[in-house]
Amino acid sequence: MRVFVTGTDTDIGKTLVSAWLCRHFGCDYFKPVQAGLLPRTDSEWVKTHVNCHTHPESYRFREPASPHYAARLEGQSLSLAQIRLPAVPRLVVEGAGGVLVPLGEGRTMLDLIRALALPVLVVASTRLGTLNHTLLTLQALRSQGIPVPGVILNGGLSDMTAQTIEDYGGTSVLQQLPLLPEVTASTLERLEPSAALRAALSNLSGGGV
Ligand SMILES: Nc1ncnc2c1ncn2[C@@H]1O[C@H](COP(=O)(O)OP(=O)(O)OP(=O)(O)O)[C@@H](O)[C@H]1O
Numbered sequence: 001m002r003v004f005v006t007g008t009d010t011d012i013g014k015t016l017v018s019a020w021l022c023r024h025f026g027c028d029y030f031k032p033v034q035a036g037l038l039p040r041t042d043s044e045w046v047k048t049h050v051n052c053h054t055h056p057e058s059y060r061f062r063e064p065a066s067p068h069y070a071a072r073l074e075g076q077s078l079s080l081a082q083i084r085l086p087a088v089p090r091l092v093v094e095g096a097g098g099v100l101v102p103l104g105e106g107r108t109m110l111d112l113i114r115a116l117a118l119p120v121l122v123v124a125s126t127r128l129g130t131l132n133h134t135l136l137t138l139q140a141l142r143s144q145g146i147p148v149p150g151v152i153l154n155g156g157l158s159d160m161t162a163q164t165i166e167d168y169g170g171t172s173v174l175q176q177l178p179l180l181p182e183v184t185a186s187t188l189e190r191l192e193p194s195a196a197l198r199a200a201l202s203n204l205s206g207g208g209v
């Protein structure tokens with residue numbers, strides 16, 4: 001299975017969830033656009049926490065900022081055509097920030113997602129405000145006809161949030177991941193994927209988890 005992991009915001013847990021998916025579903029990891037290289041890139045974080053193959057980024061920028069601006073600071077611009085998916089059957093692709101993050105020349109992360117033609121998992125928090133952010137994200141993805149197998153709630157359990165996203169967002173909450181007191185290889189390993197997540201991922205085209 002090949003899947004794109006987006007989120008409702010930056011710092012919402014996309015890298016943690018991506019690493020966890022790689023660990024439990026035997027996937028490689030690919031971060032096409034990395035803005036901010038220190039203290040470590042997302043690929044380095046994934047490599048440190050789970051033993052999976054990470055593919056080189058298509059774009060790496062020093063500034064921890066929106067990619068369109070980080071690129072401009074280095075006199076560069078992003079071309080979607082330069083971003084090619086690694087040809088492997090099991091792959092987790094992580095975005096940068098949320099779906100409308102600017103990539104330059106009027107393009108956003110949503111254009112990249114559409115170009116890559118992958119189904120999308122949305123990582124969301126359970127903090128107050130998440131319902132609005134999550135429903136807006138789902139609406140943006142749906143407006144482009146992008147398939148969304150579901151949402152992963154990260155960093156705190158809330159059945160109310162999960163139920164409301166399902167009721168108003170027309171999609172499934174496939175997993176709730178708790179706030180981990182310690183984020184290590186073994187705490188990630190001990191978090192078991194739900195039956196709903198396993199089923200959703202095994203149904204993806206190219207399927208089999
Ligand atoms: N469930 C969790 N329990 C404890 N800490 C978490 C959890 N999820 C994320 N974090 C921590 O929150 C921080 C932000 O998470 P992460 O780097 O995964 O965000 P991101 O969405 O990938 O951000 P970016 O847009 O920069 O790629 C990290 O320090 C991460 O370890």
Ligand SMILES: C[C@H](N)[C@H](N)CCCCCC(=O)O
Nearest residue numbers: 010035036064065066096097
């Ligand atoms: C620097 C950060 N950690 C990510 N790499 C990029 C996040 C871009 C967010 C842009 C925005 O929505 O304002």
Ligand SMILES: [Mg+2]
Nearest residue numbers: 014015042094
């Ligand atoms: Mg990340």
